[in-house]
Amino acid sequence: MKYVAMIYGNQAKWDSFPAEEWTEAVAKQDAFNRRYRETGELVGAYGLADAVNAQLVRRKDGAVAVTDGPYLETKEYIASFYLLDCESLERAQQIAADMPFADVEPVELWPVLHESAVDM
Known part of the structure; x- marks a missing residue:
């Protein structure tokens, strides 16, 4: 089953994140990505x-309308998302909990209910 994991x-x-800590944070994220890609x-x-x-992007009366900004009027926004393919919900939860930023921010986990092939 596929899951989308999101960090806000x-x-x-x-x-506010100290500039000198970004290198280590990115390295931890890269290691996480490699581990679960493998x-x-x-x-x-x-x-x-x-x-x-x-x-x-909307269509109103057949015309395209593009406006700036995210849909939700909120301070928080989706910063990154991950597509997981796991044997169980429990495994997806384990992987989400292993994300480097999970000790700072919660990871939102959604089951993917439908997938449409793009390479038909």
Whole structure:
């Protein structure tokens, strides 16, 4: 079963993170990614741009409308997400708990109920 694991953040949180600790934090994340890619349980890991770069795309009366900003009016936004492929929910929970930032922020875990093949 596939799961999406998400880590939230905000600009103030990232700005308060000491610059000298980023190298170690990135190295820990890279090690996590390698470990679970090797087991085949990490399908993909994606870090997102800051919320200021988000856009909303809609279609209204057949015309495309693009506006700036994330959908939700909130300080927190999705900072990164991971696609896991695990044999059980318990295994997905173990992997989510092993994420380097899980001791600082909770990891939101969602089962993927439907997948549409893109390489037909």
